[in-house]
Amino acid sequence: MLKRLEVVGFKSFAKKTVLDFLSSTTAIVGPNGSGKSNVAEAFRFALGEQSMKSMRGKRAEDLIFNGSHSAPRANRAAVAIVFDNRPKGTHRPFKIDFDEVVIERAVLRDGTSEYSINGSKVRLRDIEELLAGANIGETGHHIISQGEADRILLASPRDRRAMLEDALGLKMYEFKKQEAEKKLVKTEENIGQVNSLRRELAPHLRFLESQVKKLERADSLRAELVSLAQTYFAIEDAYLAHEKTKVAGEKRDAAERLAQAAAELSAIEERSTTDAEGVKHLDLVRRTEREIERINGERGLLARTIGRVEGALAAATERSTRVAREPYTKIPREDLIELAREIEKQVEEAKTPDAVAAALSAIRKAITAFVNRFIAPTDDLLAEEERTAYALHNEQAELLAKDARFSEELERTKSLLARSREALTAHDETGRELRRRILDLAQAKAHEEGAVAKSEAREYEINLLSEALEREKGEVFGLGGVAAVSYSSLEQLPDEERHAQDARKRALERTKIRLEEAGGTGEDIRQEHKEVSEREAFLATELEDLAKSAAGLRALINDLDTELAKHFSEGLAKVNASFSEYFALMFGGGGARLALEENEESEEEELGESEVELDEPKEKERLGIEIAVNLPKKKVRSLMQLSGGERALTSIALIFAMSQVNPPPFLILDETDAALDEANSRRYGDMIESLAKRSQLIVITHNRESMSRANTLYGVTMGGDGISKLLSVKFDEAVAVAK
Numbered sequence: 001m002l003k004r005l006e007v008v009g010f011k012s013f014a015k016k017t018v019l020d021f022l023s024s025t026t027a028i029v030g031p032n033g034s035g036k037s038n039v040a041e042a043f044r045f046a047l048g049e050q051s052m053k054s055m056r057g058k059r060a061e062d063l064i065f066n067g068s069h070s071a072p073r074a075n076r077a078a079v080a081i082v083f084d085n086r087p088k089g090t091h092r093p094f095k096i097d098f099d100e101v102v103i104e105r106a107v108l109r110d111g112t113s114e115y116s117i118n119g120s121k122v123r124l125r126d127i128e129e130l131l132a133g134a135n136i137g138e139t140g141h142h143i144i145s146q147g148e149a150d151r152i153l154l155a156s157p158r159d160r161r162a163m164l165e166d167a168l169g170l171k172m173y174e175f176k177k178q179e180a181e182k183k184l185v186k187t188e189e190n191i192g193q194v195n196s197l198r199r200e201l202a203p204h205l206r207f208l209e210s211q212v213k214k215l216e217r218a219d220s221l222r223a224e225l226v227s228l229a230q231t232y233f234a235i236e237d238a239y240l241a242h243e244k245t246k247v248a249g250e251k252r253d254a255a256e257r258l259a260q261a262a263a264e265l266s267a268i269e270e271r272s273t274t275d276a277e278g279v280k281h282l283d284l285v286r287r288t289e290r291e292i293e294r295i296n297g298e299r300g301l302l303a304r305t306i307g308r309v310e311g312a313l314a315a316a317t318e319r320s321t322r323v324a325r326e327p328y329t330k331i332p333r334e335d336l337i338e339l340a341r342e343i344e345k346q347v348e349e350a351k352t353p354d355a356v357a358a359a360l361s362a363i364r365k366a367i368t369a370f371v372n373r374f375i376a377p378t379d380d381l382l383a384e385e386e387r388t389a390y391a392l393h394n395e396q397a398e399l400l401a402k403d404a405r406f407s408e409e410l411e412r413t414k415s416l417l418a419r420s421r422e423a424l425t426a427h428d429e430t431g432r433e434l435r436r437r438i439l440d441l442a443q444a445k446a447h448e449e450g451a452v453a454k455s456e457a458r459e460y461e462i463n464l465l466s467e468a469l470e471r472e473k474g475e476v477f478g479l480g481g482v483a484a485v486s487y488s489s490l491e492q493l494p495d496e497e498r499h500a501q502d503a504r505k506r507a508l509e510r511t512k513i514r515l516e517e518a519g520g521t522g523e524d525i526r527q528e529h530k531e532v533s534e535r536e537a538f539l540a541t542e543l544e545d546l547a548k549s550a551a552g553l554r555a556l557i558n559d560l561d562t563e564l565a566k567h568f569s570e571g572l573a574k575v576n577a578s579f580s581e582y583f584a585l586m587f588g589g590g591g592a593r594l595a596l597e598e599n600e601e602s603e604e605e606e607l608g609e610s611e612v613e614l615d616e617p618k619e620k621e622r623l624g625i626e627i628a629v630n631l632p633k634k635k636v637r638s639l640m641q642l643s644g645g646e647r648a649l650t651s652i653a654l655i656f657a658m659s660q661v662n663p664p665p666f667l668i669l670d671e672t673d674a675a676l677d678e679a680n681s682r683r684y685g686d687m688i689e690s691l692a693k694r695s696q697l698i699v700i701t702h703n704r705e706s707m708s709r710a711n712t713l714y715g716v717t718m719g720g721d722g723i724s725k726l727l728s729v730k731f732d733e734a735v736a737v738a739k
């Protein structure tokens with residue numbers, strides 16, 4: 001699967017160097033300091049190693065060829081690893097659709113790194129994910145650096161666990177879990193935001209809802225008004241139309257009858273006044289009648305004037321007595337002004353020529369007296385009052401005399417009328433019948449005149465009603481809209497009492513008042529309410545969605561945890577089986593085992609339970625890994641007590657066990673065999689061969705035994721120019737080169 005390594009400008013590899021990995025085991029040999037470990041580090045570098053320390057540098061610059069007295073320094077170090085990505089079985093090793101995958105990293109002197117996959121720039125994270133998917137983890141368990149074979153032994157239980165998980169290929173679950181957790185945090189934040197938006201919106205929405213409810217009440221009132229109005233107006237229209245026709249008919253009939261009576265009457269009068277004598281008599285009768293009428297009229301006016309003068313006299317007399325008794329009677333000034341005005345008005349009304357002139361002047365005097373007496377009081381108020389009363393007395397006497405004269409005149413005229421009528425009757429022998437008829441006709445005429453007048457009054461009334469109805473329609477239109485005045489007219493007036501319509505009218509008025517109180521149509525409020533409730537509904541759905549996705553994420557995290565735990569414990573069991581086997585093989589007996597660390601804190605935790613409760617299950621799952629060894633024939637338990645060689649053997653056994661259970665695509669062993677004696681070198685060689693069946697091996701070694709197990713051998717040398725050079729070598733050459 002590993003095809004090629006291309007290095008340029010990286011550490012001692014100043015010039016482009018290509019290592020082809022054509023076989024399962026490749027050994028890299030060369031003298032000390034020639035640059036072999038730099039090859040292992042080139043792998044680490046390209047795979048995204050972030051720790052400078054594990055690449056034996058302090059700064060990024062340390063990774064770039066530094067130059068020598070014969071070669072200039074490089075500005076950029078780049079390493080590319082080329083993998084064969086043709087499908088193995090149903091899957092491609094890397095989850096991208098290329099037959100070859102080139103992972104490249106370059107670093108510049110300013111420390112910036114560039115990553116690319118098949119030539120496309122990517123983020124480090126993309127590289128990590130791609131590698132994790134192909135079981136090339138970031139803890140670098142597949143690259144065992146020089147002197148670091150026992151790193152896993154020296155690591156903390158927690159780190160050991162991370163290495164084991166990585167080796168078991170569980171990193172993918174971790175990535176997924178982290179991603180889910182990140183999403184969950186984001187989702188919960190969003191839930192919080194949506195909740196606070198909803199909280200902010202709630203009072204406004206409540207306000208709008210109450211407004212809309214009010215508007216709805218107004219709507220139903222309006223509907224009520226519309227229906228009431230339609231009925232009322234339709235009936236009222238029909239009623240008024242009906243009344244109009246009725247009155248018009250009545251008037252027409254009365255007018256007809258009136259015209260008939262008038263026509264007949266004038267015909268009779270015409271006939272009876274054709275002879276000169278008759279005309280003379282009739283003329284006298286008529287004139288006398290008019291004279292009586294005139295006298296009666298004037299007497300009537302006079303009688304009113306007398307009445308007023310008498311009234312004024314009585315008041316003046318009363319006042320003078322009152323003034324005599326109580327000289328300081330208080331009378332409100334306004335009353336007096338009012339009275340003066342009233343009298344003036346009466347005088348103005350009584351203004352007719354001759355007969356009343358005297359009365360007028362008398363009343364004027366009275367006004368003057370009043371004004372002088374009350375509005376501008378003087379010391380001799382009483383005297384003035386008496387003078388007024390005296391004047392009024394005279395006035396009254398004069399008027400009464402005049403009335404007596406009228407009365408006499410009337411008597412005379414009346415007897416003249418009787419005489420002239422007698423004369424007329426005598427003249428007209430046949431007049432009796434005719435007179436009766438004339439009387440009847442006159443009566444009928446008066447009656448019909450009355451009827452016409454009544455009809456006209458009624459017409460006038462109906463017109464007023466019509467106008468009022470139109471005004472009413474205008475008002476109702478303003479409140480209830482066009483619907484209230486849109487109705488079809490009735491063909492017939494309903495058979496009901498008039499007060500039914502009065503009741504409707506009252507209901508209509510009540511509804512109008514209530515509607516006016518309820519306010520306008522509030523289109524803007526409705527619109528805003530619609531928008532705000534839509535927003536609220538949107539937020540509610542969003543919240544629901546978010547809650548669902550949060551629940552989904554929690555379930556996913558849970559599943560991943562379960563999955564992780566399951567794979568971990570299965571993996572642990574398998575690694576243990578293998579570890580024990582390799583250990584026994586290396587040490588010729590005994591055994592070793594990985595065990596989950598005892599939870600030392602558990603007892604303490606019980607005390608501070610509430611605080612750590614939540615983390616507890618997680619902590620249990622994340623228990624570190626301890627290594628227990630059982631050397632043959634020795635009572636050694638602690639790793640610290642092992643010799644350097646024993647430690648190397650133990651770590652090799654563990655590394656191989658992990659690699660066995662979940663074979664990484666390749667394994668780089670940088671002088672892992674350095675501490676082994678001949679016997680152990682052979683066992684090591686055997687294990688390499690068995691491992692090579694599953695993973696590609698790159699063995700950096702000085703060990704002849706290890707070299708003998710490799711199919712391909714590269715020699716690394718460094719000349720005087722400080723630049724590492726690579727050459728393919730045969731076994732015998734390799735042995736020579738290694739020295």
Ligand code: ATP
Pocket residue numbers: 010011012030031032033034035036037038039061062063064065066067146722
């Ligand atoms: P050994 O067998 O002793 O472990 P080795 O073959 O593994 O040796 P390396 O440790 O890989 O050797 O190589 C170290 C060499 O690389 C040293 O000579 C060092 O000067 C050189 N080197 C390291 N970094 C740079 C650099 N940035 N520029 C040039 N040369 C460098």
